[in-house]
Amino acid sequence: MLKKSLTEDAQEVFRAIALIELGARMQVLESELTLSRDRMIRLYREVKGASPPKGMLPFSADWYMTWLANIHASLFYNTYKFLRNEAGCSHLDALTKGYRLYLEHCSHSNAEAVLDLTRAWTLVRFFDAGMLQMTSCCRCTGKFVAHKHDLQNNVVCGACQPPSRAGKTKKAAAARQANQEAVLEVVSIKNEVPESQELQEAALANVAVSMPPRPSLVAQAA
Numbered sequence: 021m022l023k024k025s026l027t028e029d030a031q032e033v034f035r036a037i038a039l040i041e042l043g044a045r046m047q048v049l050e051s052e053l054t055l056s057r058d059r060m061i062r063l064y065r066e067v068k069g070a071s072p073p074k075g076m077l078p079f080s081a082d083w084y085m086t087w088l089a090n091i092h093a094s095l096f097y098n099t100y101k102f103l104r105n106e107a108g109c110s111h112l113d114a115l116t117k118g119y120r121l122y123l124e125h126c127s128h129s130n131a132e133a134v135l136d137l138t139r140a141w142t143l144v145r146f147f148d149a150g151m152l153q154m155t156s157c158c159r160c161t162g163k164f165v166a167h168k169h170d171l172q173n174n175v176v177c178g179a180c181q182p183p184s185r186a187g188k189t190k191k192a193a194a195a196r197q198a199n200q201e202a203v204l205e206v207v208s209i210k211n212e213v214p215e216s217q218e219l220q221e222a223a224l225a226n227v228a229v230s231m232p233p234r235p236s237l238v239a240q241a242a
Contacts, residue, residue, distance in 0.1 A: 094164040
């Protein structure tokens with residue numbers, strides 16, 4: 021068995037750190053890297069300050085077919101394909117760089133990142149396994165994620181034709197309620213300010229009336 025050079029070993033460590041910082045699970049690290057499991061667990065604890073989580077990885081391609089998840093998955097995979105085909109990046113570099121670009125886009129748009137790194141990695145594996153395909157929208161001509169062998173003609177993506185209750189989730193409703201309460205609180209504070217000023221002016225007027233009149237300086241001099 022050939023031993024890796026120190027440079028190759030260091031590059032593997034840096035790749036592992038980059039994946040862990042982006043939220044990769046142990047199964048992703050074991051599939052993409054050649055480091056031993058013990059070293060990757062130690063790296064995970066050093067980077068995250070906790071042991072790696074346990075549990076199964078996502079295994080269903082239907083998760084990517086829901087309205088919001090499909091939009092985010094299509095955005096990431098189009099970025100991944102561009103980095104692979106046009107920029108000439110390797111699979112792992114396209115995965116990490118594409119996911120960083122996806123996070124930057126969500127941050128710039130003030131949108132929540134629905135796709136975590138594990139979901140993004142699983143999405144790429146589903147495409148490699150021939151379970152998913154990219155279908156062109158007949159309105160915007162953009163390509164979105166769809167099941168393999170689905171219809172290809174006269175298909176509309178979720179961004180051009182969202183469902184009737186798109187965005188009406190419990191979290192969105194709670195956010196709208198919080199915004200409404202904040203607006204009402206600001207309005208009530210603004211309405212209370214003039215009243216307090218009027219009360220202060222009335223109190224000063226009462227004090228001025230109750231005080232005896234003082235002689236003017238001209239009268240005092242006389």
